[in-house]
Amino acid sequence: MLLHLSTWQEIEAYLQRSRGVIIPIGSTEQHGPTGLIGTDFICAEAIAQGIGKELDALIASTLTIGTAEHHMGFPGTISLKPSTLALVIKDYVHSLAKHGFQHFFFINGHGGNIAVLKTAFTEIHTELPNVHCYLGNWWMSAAIHKLVQELYGDKEGSHATPSEVAVTMYVYPDAIKSAPLSEYVNKDRKIYAPQEFRERYPDGRMGSDPSLATVEHGRQLYELAIKEIGRQ
Amino acid sequence: MLLHLSTWQEIEAYLQRSRGVIIPIGSTEQHGPTGLIGTDFICAEAIAQGIGKELDALIASTLTIGTAEHHMGFPGTISLKPSTLALVIKDYVHSLAKHGFQHFFFINGHGGNIAVLKTAFTEIHTELPNVHCYLGNWWMSAAIHKLVQELYGDKEGSHATPSEVAVTMYVYPDAIKSAPLSEYVNKDRKIYAPQEFRERYPDGRMGSDPSLATVEHGRQLYELAIKEIGRQ
Amino acid sequence: MLLHLSTWQEIEAYLQRSRGVIIPIGSTEQHGPTGLIGTDFICAEAIAQGIGKELDALIASTLTIGTAEHHMGFPGTISLKPSTLALVIKDYVHSLAKHGFQHFFFINGHGGNIAVLKTAFTEIHTELPNVHCYLGNWWMSAAIHKLVQELYGDKEGSHATPSEVAVTMYVYPDAIKSAPLSEYVNKDRKIYAPQEFRERYPDGRMGSDPSLATVEHGRQLYELAIKEIGRQ
C-alpha cells in the first residue's frame, strides 16, 4: 500500500489495524561510470515496496536526497547538509505521528545517511516518547554479506558496488548503462573532502567492479533483502 | 532525461549543451475522498517529465513533500515547516550550482509551496548571483484556466479539484478511486488552522466536485500544461 | 489609537472591546532619485493610522525594515534575510497573542515582504490555532488600480512608482525631492541579483515616472486606500 496512491480515508482505515509505516531513504549521487545517480534510493524504494507487499504495510514517500557531501566532486550529485536532512526527518515523523503512527521503519540505501538518521532519531525519541524509529540498511545482514561475497568477493568494494548496481538493473532494466571503467583502484585510505575523493577515485568507484553485476544477481539480492529486513 | 536514471558522466556531457534543469515539486497531502495523497507531486512530476521530453531537458528528483500545515487534520498528510522546506530548496540548488547549473525551473503542483519557494529564491539569488530560479505553477495560465472553466465551471473549487484529480487519473489509471462525497460545501471564507479546516470542510474538498474528472480530461490538461509551461 | 503612545492599562481596557490590532510593515530601500528610502513603510504607516482613526482600532509599531535583497546595489537600502524577518513577525505576533490579541491585520507597503509574511503566517497558524493573520497590500485593490491607471497609465511602472511617491509627498510635504531622472527604462525582464538590478535600472526606477506624482494625487490615493482596506 503506497501512501501517495492512497486517499486519506484509506489511511484512516489503515490506522485501525496498524500504527507502523515504512519509509525508504536514499541519496542522489554519482555511482561511477555505469551506476545510476539514483541508485541508493532506487534500491531502498524497491526493497521497501517489496516488503510492503509481503507484509501488507504502508510505504510512505521516498526521501530521494540524502547527505552526500563527499561525492560533490561529480556532477549530478545533490546533497542536503546533515542539519537539513535531520530537520526533514523530524518534520516527516512529527507529521505522521500527529495522525497516530508510532513505528517508523526507515529502509536506507546510503551509508552517509546513517549518522544523520541516528541523531534525528535521538531528538525524535525525546520529543515524542511514544514513537519508535528503526533503521534498516538493506545491504547490512549476514545473509546479504554472504551472497555478495559469493558473487563478487573483494570486487564488491564500497561505493558503486556491483550489488547495488545489480539491484537497479533488475528494477530499471531499460536504464542499464555501459561505459569504460578506469583502471581498478583499491580502497585503501580514508577520504574527507570532495576534491580528495575525485583525485583518489577519478571515475567515482571505490574498490568496486560494477561490470560484474547482472539482472539476475539483482533479482537474488532484491528477494533476499526483502526476506531479511522483513523478518526484523 | 531523468537525473536519477543517468550517470554522472551523462550529466557532465549534458552540461556542455545546457545549464538548465527542471525540478518538480508538490506535496503529500489529503485530496478529498477520491483524490490521491500524492496528487500535487504526481501532477508536477508528470508535467515536468513531459516538458523534459519535449525540450530534451534534464529533470531532477521530485520534491514530494511540501508545506501542507492546514491539511494536517487529515491522516496521511505530511508537512515540512516552511523554514525546513526553504533549507531543502537552498541545499538542492546550491548542490547543482556547484556543478555548473545556472537556470532552475521549478514546476510546482501545490499552492502552499509558492511563498516558501519565493523566500528561498530571494536567499539563493543573493548568495549565488549567477543563478536564476523560476517558478511555474502548472495550473496557472490563461489557457489552463479557460479549459478548466469549460470543463467544470464553478465546480472546480480550490482544493481536491476535478482538474488535478483528472491529471492523476490519466497518469495512474490503476489508482482511480471512488468514494461517496459529503454534501457540497461552498468555499466561502479563509481557513487558518488544521482543526478549522476539517470542521469547515469535513471530507477535505474546498468547493470542488472531483467526481466530474475523467481520464480524457486529464490527458487534455496534461498536454495543455506541457505546451503552456514549455513555452515560457 | 497608537500602541507606542498608550499605557499598558489603556491596552488592557482596549482588549475588553476588541481582539484586533493593525500592524504596518514596509521596507527601507532605494526608491529612485526622488523617492524616499522610507517610502514603503511611510505609506503603510500613514494608511494604517488613517484606518485606525476611522475604525477606532489599535495600531502597533511599524516594521520599518523588510526583505529588500535585490535593492542592495543602492546605498541606504537595509534588508533583513527572509528567515530573520519571519522570526521577527513570529515573535511580534506571539507577544501580542499572549496578551489576548487574536486578529492581526498587516498593512503592507512592499511587494518583497509578501512571501515572507505568508510563510510566517503558516507557522503562526499552526503554533497558535486561535490566531488569524491577514495581509492587506495597500496598492492592491481594483479601485486603487483604477485610480492609478487614470493618473499614470503605463508610467506607473513597478518600483519607485508615482503612486507611492505621491503618498509620501502628501505625508511628508517637507521632504519632497527633485533630481534628474535617467532615461526612461521599460520594465521588461526579471531581475534576480542586486548587481543585475543596478545594471539594468541604473537610477533604481523600474518602468516608472515618479515625476508625475503630486501631493494632491497622494491625498486621493491615501484616502482611497483607507476606504478600500478598511472595508475588508
Added chain:
Amino acid sequence: MLLHLSTWQEIEAYLQRSRGVIIPIGSTEQHGPTGLIGTDFICAEAIAQGIGKELDALIASTLTIGTAEHHMGFPGTISLKPSTLALVIKDYVHSLAKHGFQHFFFINGHGGNIAVLKTAFTEIHTELPNVHCYLGNWWMSAAIHKLVQELYGDKEGSHATPSEVAVTMYVYPDAIKSAPLSEYVNKDRKIYAPQEFRERYPDGRMGSDPSLATVEHGRQLYELAIKEIGRQ
C-alpha cells in the same frame, strides 16, 4: 539627516564625507500606569535625532522592538527573543556595511537590550573586521546621573523612571497621561519571570515615582544627553 527621508543618491553623497551612522534602539513595553509603551524607543530616537542635527550625522531607522521578556505580564509589551534581535542587528549592520558604512553608533533606550547588542557586536566584529560598533545608553553618564539624582533622588527607581517619562513628555506633550499609582514599592530583589514581576510590581513600576516628571525636566535631560553622548 534621516535615512528614511533621504534618497539613495543623498546617501551616496553622504558616504563621501562620512562612514558613520547612528541607530536608535529601544523597546515596546509597559512603563507603568502613566508611562508610554514606546518610552524606550521614543527617548532613544529623540536623542539620536538631536545628536544627528548637532553633528550633521545620518540617523537610520529606529529599532522599536527590543528584548522585554520580563515585562510580558503586562498587555501591550512586545518582545523579540534575544536570538531574533541579534539576527536583526546583524542583518542591519551587514546591509549598511555593504554600502561602505564602518562606524555604527547605537543609541539605546532599554537596559534589556545591552547584552543582546554586545553578543551581536561580537559576531559582527568577527565577520566584518573593518566594522566598529559602539553602544551608547543615553541614561548612563556621570552628568545624567547627577541631574537625575538632583531631580528625583531615590524616587528615580529602575523602571518607568521619572527621567525617561519626563523625556517622553517633552517629546510628545500631547500624549501625557495621568493615572493613579499603586502604593510605592521598593525595588529590593531580582526578578526572573514575567509572572514574578507582575506579582511583585503590580502596576509595572520598579521603585520609581514617575509623577515627579515634568516637561521641563524632559527638556533638560534631552539636552544633556545629546551633549554627553555627542561628545563620545
Added chain:
Amino acid sequence: MLLHLSTWQEIEAYLQRSRGVIIPIGSTEQHGPTGLIGTDFICAEAIAQGIGKELDALIASTLTIGTAEHHMGFPGTISLKPSTLALVIKDYVHSLAKHGFQHFFFINGHGGNIAVLKTAFTEIHTELPNVHCYLGNWWMSAAIHKLVQELYGDKEGSHATPSEVAVTMYVYPDAIKSAPLSEYVNKDRKIYAPQEFRERYPDGRMGSDPSLATVEHGRQLYELAIKEIGRQ
C-alpha cells in the same frame, strides 16, 4: 602537553613540529548505583592524556558533556541536543584550524556521541577541505574486546559496564563507590525514551555487573587502550 596548562607561545612552537591535536570527549550521565556520573569523560580524558604523553602530542580541553537524552530519567545527567553538540564540535575545530591545526583526533568515551561526531565531521570536511577529523572510541578494538571478554564475559553489558567503571577506579581511587545493585537485568530490547529506559533498567545498568570491576583491571584496560589507539 595540555593545552590549558600551556601558553600561546608554547602552542605556536608546537605548531612548528605538528599539526595534530587530541580532543577527549565524553558525557555527564548516570552510570548505575556505583558508576561515576563523569565516567565517560573521565575515561576519555585519562586515555587521551596517556596517549599524549606517549606521543608527545597536544591534548586540548575535554568536552565533558555529550548527548545523553535516554539517560535523562536519572538525576545528574546533563545532555546537549545533538544539534547543539554538533555546533560545539564545529566551533571548536574551526577555532583551532584558524591557528593551523589540520588533524583532529577525538578520543571518545560515549556511544551516544558517535553519530553526532560523524555528522559534525561531514560538515567540517566540506567547510574546511584541508582538515581531517578522526574518531577513536577507546573501548572499540579487538584487543580491548578480548580483554573485556576474559575479565567479565557476558557480565560486561552495555552501560555502566565493569570495564569503564574499572578505568575510573584506577583514575580516581578516592572516589570508588559502593552501593547495592538491583536484581540483574538482561539487556534484551531497544530503548527509545528516558521513561522507558528507567522502567526497564531501574538502577541504570544495562546488562552489566560493575561489581566485578577492580583498580587493577582499570590499569590493564587503561594501558591497553593507550597502546591500541596510539597505534592508529
Added chain:
Amino acid sequence: MLLHLSTWQEIEAYLQRSRGVIIPIGSTEQHGPTGLIGTDFICAEAIAQGIGKELDALIASTLTIGTAEHHMGFPGTISLKPSTLALVIKDYVHSLAKHGFQHFFFINGHGGNIAVLKTAFTEIHTELPNVHCYLGNWWMSAAIHKLVQELYGDKEGSHATPSEVAVTMYVYPDAIKSAPLSEYVNKDRKIYAPQEFRERYPDGRMGSDPSLATVEHGRQLYELAIKEIGRQ
C-alpha cells in the same frame, strides 16, 4: 561535592536537601606570554570548588570554552560563537531543571561570557518560570578590587592580569611559566577584531604586568573570592 565524581543516587539524595547547583564557566584563550591558556576556567573552577566545600554545595561540570573571538589572533585560543554558547547554557540548565534543580549559580572567569550568559538567562527565565540563574564574576567585588589595587595598582590591566595569573599559580604551582614580556603597553582604546588586537597588543597582555603575580597573592585572592561570592 562534585557532580562528575558522584553517582545518580547521591544526586537524588542531594536534591532532598537543596535545589541549587554551582557551575564554573571560563574560557580557553591566550593570556599573554606567561599566563595559561586555561586561566579563566581554572580560576572559576578552583573558586567554585572552594565555595562548594564551604557550603557543602554541588559543583557541576566546568564549561571550559567560552566566547573569545577577539583573542583568536593567538594560537591555542578556542572560541564558541555567542549563539552556540547560549545553546550550551540552555541545554545544560534545561537538563538539570528536569531533575528538579531550580537555582543555578554560574561562577564566571571571563568577561567575554557575561553578555552571552545574560541573553541565555533571559531565554531560560521565559521558558522555565521556576528557575533562577545567577551570575558571579569572581573578580568583581569591592573587596577583590581593593586587594588587587593594593597588590598591583594600575599594573593590573584588563587581560592577562597579575591577579588571575596569581590564582592559577596557586592552583597549578607546577605549571608556572616564565617568559620575557614585550614592552609595556597601556590599554587606551577599544579593540574590535582579532587582527586589531594582536597588532595593538603583540604579546596578548592588555595594560597588565603579570610578572608581579606570586603564589601567595593567588592564595589571598582565592580565599577572598570564596568568601565574597559565597556570601551572595
